Amino acid sequence: MKIATFNINGIRARLPRLIDWLVESRPDVALLQEIKCIDAAFPASGIEDLGYTVVTHGQKSFNGVAILSKYPLVDITRGLAGDEADTQARWLEAVLDAPAPIHLCCLYLPNGNPVDSEKFPYKLAWMDRMGNRLVDLLRMETPAVVAGDFNVIPHGRDAALPEKWRGDALFHPETLARWRRMVNLGFTDAFRVMTPTPGHYTFWDYQGGGWQRDEGIRIDHILLSPQGADLLSDCRIDRDIRGLEKPSDHVPIWVELDC
């Protein structure tokens, strides 16, 4: 079972690239972030033609998440609990109705910059709410895949230029404390247990030749519940598609689970 996550930075601008990648990489499930459109505007037909079921949680212009799956999706939940006033489309849950059911959480965690604005406390509160949801998931004692754009650089080795990120919302001590809470609860950073070396990134800024200079950061992650981590056989980043025409500024990362 291959499960991927990919911040596509606009589904309508990225549809050809997305379809090419789906054909090439053939994930059973793809969790998408930043679709940047309302549900009715999501161009589902070309994706459905490849055999995927499509579930969206969209929003006009900004944010928006979606799940593509070759198996049926049930128990769909849109939005993250804990703040009724939060209308940003950043969280989508579903249960994969496969021979071995898997609980899926697709997330687009707030950026949080600048840290002296209201955006940073929103990010931290959002991470607190997410941590609370992860506690619920642990109690289910089921394989769970919690994946997406975390907007978190977990460690200095996850950035080409870590000094540049000092004080930034993606690398702030308050942000990292909340990331560690999730890991310390018992969730596994799938990429890190498979690949301990530095120099592996999932995002390169469009500006300043970030890709050409390989000045990337690792901010798209896949967390696995203990029951999910027991199934982990591989985790990789599809780095090369960042170099194609009209790419997203993020690239996909995926896990292979033995189930």
Place this chain on the structure above:
DNA sequence: ATGCCCTATGCTATAGGA
């Protein structure tokens, strides 16, 4: 130097991203 680029938007400027 919150620039440099890209996406979306009642669009020829602005907001948001990271």
